[in-house]
Amino acid sequence: MKDQRDRFFHSVTIALNDIQLQTALDRGTTRGVNARIAAMGETTDAAALRHQARLARERALNRLPDLLEQLERNVIANGGHVLWARDAAELNAIVLDLCRKHDVRRVTKGKSMVTEESGLNHALEAQGIEINESDLGEYIIQLAGETPSHIVFPMLHKTKEATAQLLHEKLGMPMTDRPEEMTRFVRRVMRQKYLEADMGISGVNFAIAETGTIATVENEGNNRLSTSAPRVYVAVMGIEKVIATWEDYAVLVQLLARSATGQRLSVYNNLISGPRRPDEPDGPEVFYLVIMDNGRSGILGTAYAESLACIRCGACLNACPVYQNIGGHAYGWVYPGPIGSIVSPLLLGPTNAPRLPYASSLCGACQAACPVEINIPDMLLMLRRDLVQAGDPTLGWRVGMRVWRQAMLSPTLYRAGGWLAALVTQMLAGGDGKIESLPPPLNAWTESRDFPPFARESFRERLKRRRRERHESHPA
Ligand code: SF4
Incomplete structure (x- = not known):
């Protein structure tokens, strides 16, 4: 455990002394906070909307087993397949089996925190399968051989200058400091990869149980291409992503966009109910939904259950004075920031992330920013208490x-x-x-x-x- 503690302090020290990182964090989090405040300010009653969203998440979590079964039934009725993964290793094994079954050589993958959790890219690459991230930020991170540092903005730790240098070195892009030129250049490279892919993989923002529909939100159209161009589509989700109804979706999707990127709605709101039908011109031939537990069911019914209500908008990260200074990588695992300081100890075990519950000033900015009213400070305090009771303190x-x-x-x-x-x-x-x-x-x-x-x-x-x-x- 001492090792884990030292590693955290070491990472924090490096982050605090990294001028490039500090510049990127300052730009990124300030933009994120301002955009969210402006977008939430446009709503007629932000507090009521947040409360509705909270109730929608509670409704789902309170009936999670039933909703998951309903989701499974409806996905199958729509012509899809549902597979269950107990943990990260099982998820990777399932996807690998699907690759073998469908003779898949190339995969394109949209944004998915669950596959970050399982390390799917490495698992597939180890078996000789090429996998390319399709989200622009994720692709750049993949090129750099790094991991995402933010739930929504995976390359928030990179300045545009560092990004230009990377693209110049890795892809031969002519040097520019204009993000739109970089985007145009990378798009040409990526588009070819979508067309060559045999399988598309994406995460899931919400899974609507009543119709068996998978909802993903994005701004680049990469998810839409990844999920419709390849002949096999695999959606991957944690068990907590299921919601009951379209009414709940209507509330959550607008709050997700406003909280994550400061938009009224994301540019692409993809709704997928099964594979291509005979009368449809495009879409995958086969559709699989893989649902992973990986410790989540152990959180359900405990004092930490509300952490499962998270819709992964990233607003608490932007608002957190600790995240604003140390960035995402210092947290040491897939989920950074205030919600990561709760989720990581819960999923990895508290002794594997003993410093994270203390990586907070308990100022409450995270809770104030959270669109589903998650009481992050109280859970951090409870985790500290648990660590004390487990004999952690010196x-x-x-x-x-x-x-x-x-x-x-x-x-x-x-x-x-x-x-x-x-x-x-x-x-x-x-x-x-x-x-x-x-x-x-x-x-x-x-x-x-x-x-x-x-x-x-x-x-x-x-x-x-x-x-x-x-x-x-x-x-x-
Ligand atoms: S805890 Fe709340 S603010 Fe943080 S990512 Fe989850 S939903 Fe967003």
């Missing part, structure tokens, strides 16, 4: 928390502690009133942050003094 931490508890319970100790802290920090402060460095072991804090000295006069003392002064100047 001796120093345990002793520190005991002392803190005693001080908080005793007004005398609290006052004495405040007086002592003011005395010591005022002594440590330089002529400019700032503390350059705290003594060990507290110096880790001042390596990358300020530590203002405690005020000489406490809030209570100040309040008393001001009341006294007011009373003296205006006696009753």
